[in-house]
Amino acid sequence: MAPNIAIIGAGPTGLTAAIELKRRGIIPSLFEARNCLGGQWAYEVLTDEPVDVRDPQSQSVYSAMYPKLRANLPKRAMQISDYKLPEELELFPGRVQVLDYIDATAKAAGISNLIEFNTPVQHIEKAGDGWRVTTEGTQRIFTHVIVATGKDSYPNIAKIDGLESFEGSVTHSQSYRLPNLYEGKRVALIGACVSSEDISLDLSPHAEQVYICGTFPPNGHKCYVRDGLYGQSLNISQHDRPARVEGKNIYLQNGEVLYDVDAIILCTGYIYDFPFLKGSLNDIELSGCSIGPLYLNMFYPSDPTLIFLGLPRFTVHFASIQLQSVYCAKILSGELELPPIEEIKAEVANGGCVLQKDPANLEEYHNSVFECFARLSDMTGEPHLDWKGFLNTLNDHKRHYQQDYRQYPFTYDLKE
Numbered sequence: 001m002a003p004n005i006a007i008i009g010a011g012p013t014g015l016t017a018a019i020e021l022k023r024r025g026i027i028p029s030l031f032e033a034r035n036c037l038g039g040q041w042a043y044e045v046l047t048d049e050p051v052d053v054r055d056p057q058s059q060s061v062y063s064a065m066y067p068k069l070r071a072n073l074p075k076r077a078m079q080i081s082d083y084k085l086p087e088e089l090e091l092f093p094g095r096v097q098v099l100d101y102i103d104a105t106a107k108a109a110g111i112s113n114l115i116e117f118n119t120p121v122q123h124i125e126k127a128g129d130g131w132r133v134t135t136e137g138t139q140r141i142f143t144h145v146i147v148a149t150g151k152d153s154y155p156n157i158a159k160i161d162g163l164e165s166f167e168g169s170v171t172h173s174q175s176y177r178l179p180n181l182y183e184g185k186r187v188a189l190i191g192a193c194v195s196s197e198d199i200s201l202d203l204s205p206h207a208e209q210v211y212i213c214g215t216f217p218p219n220g221h222k223c224y225v226r227d228g229l230y231g232q233s234l235n236i237s238q239h240d241r242p243a244r245v246e247g248k249n250i251y252l253q254n255g256e257v258l259y260d261v262d263a264i265i266l267c268t269g270y271i272y273d274f275p276f277l278k279g280s281l282n283d284i285e286l287s288g289c290s291i292g293p294l295y296l297n298m299f300y301p302s303d304p305t306l307i308f309l310g311l312p313r314f315t316v317h318f319a320s321i322q323l324q325s326v327y328c329a330k331i332l333s334g335e336l337e338l339p340p341i342e343e344i345k346a347e348v349a350n351g352g353c354v355l356q357k358d359p360a361n362l363e364e365y366h367n368s369v370f371e372c373f374a375r376l377s378d379m380t381g382e383p384h385l386d387w388k389g390f391l392n393t394l395n396d397h398k399r400h401y402q403q404d405y406r407q408y409p410f411t412y413d414l415k416e
Contacts, residue, residue: 002026003332006133006142010115011039012080012102013310013321014148018111019081020329033120034062037106039150041065041099051175053157054164064152064174068202069095072194074410077316080105092406125280144305144332147274151311154273158190158266162245166264173199173267179206185262188250190242192216196267201403204231211258213239224402293353295344297372298324304338312354314362315369316387323376330380385414
């Protein structure tokens with residue numbers, strides 16, 4: 001009997017999985033909580049009032065897009081399956097261009113009409129040999145469930161002494177939208193990663209002062225170490241991590257004090273969470289900065305008919321979900337077979353799941369991620385593209401041009 005498959009989420013991950021399944025004659029059902037596809041790339045309008053993370057009644061936010069956001073990877077790394085991005089797009093396309101491409105790809109692949117919009121999944125639980133998927137007013141049974149809700153939905157709220165009583169706004173980068181809301185203000189960005197790098201540059205023409213507070217290792221996924229002031233208004237500076245907050249002052253770990261700060265934006269990344277699975281799985285961790293273990297970072301070891309896609313961090317995301325989706329589609333179509341459950345459990349017990357590793361040790365994390373790339377390429381017969389070399393070369397490009405890296409040509413031969 002052909003598998004009956006539910007895909008939770010209609011962003012690039014769910015779309016890629018659906019494309020590969022449909023190519024093998026399997027027509028999945030996609031559930032999307034919002035009224036549009038695109039996942040994070042679908043812009044969400046927010047009110048002008050800051051979404052303060054200290055307010056338990058503050059609204060939930062689906063997308064971290066802001067108007068001027070552009071991809072931080074070249075368009076070759078943004079490709080879904082074999083649907084190429086238009087040649088006329090910028091090398092580092094903007095959010096609207098990426099969303100238009102995702103929408104066009106879904107239509108060209110015949111996936112759009114498979115998506116049930118405005119249908120948030122409330123609960124998933126085991127039901128006999130299958131899985132019961134509950135949405136508002138409905139329950140349906142599927143043989144397999146693919147969770148494609150992403151890794152960047154639930155903000156990681158930093159624990160900083162005194163943050164609760166800070167006398168300004170405390171928001172997360174997920175809800176950052178318009179720099180003019182910070183006109184003439186002194187803004188502290190907590191965290192030294194991609195979001196703080198880009199948001200600081202967006203704020204520079206508007207804010208009085210922009211402080212980036214964090215750890216600055218010299219690698220391509222963090223802010224680059226810079227001396228003095230920079231940005232369009234020469235008002236961005238880099239500082240140590242915060243130790244505590246008192247009133248409107250931020251006391252840093254090296255003893256420096258940032259006085260009279262008006263707003264704090266937490267650029268501290270995200271945690272994993274799958275609220276619709278609460279109470280259903282008791283033998284793996286499903287919430288926090290690290291989760292699992294999952295076999296090949298995808299399959300629930302006790303019952304691999306439950307699959308998670310797109311969870312490894314700090315990688316070439318579209319390439320990762322492509323390899324994962326091809327492997328899953330070949331498993332579900334019968335082209336390949338999973339090892340016996342005993343072998344799956346033995347492997348994950350040996351610590352091979354990337355999702356349980358600490359991303360702060362980026363070199364080890366990267367090595368594990370790209371080892372999995374190679375393994376999936378071996379098992380699926382997909383080309384061994386040198387994505388690790390691509391990323392390393394891109395990081396050199398970013399280090400060289402820093403805040404202007406998107407304005408300069410970047411080429412790399414993705415040799416096998």
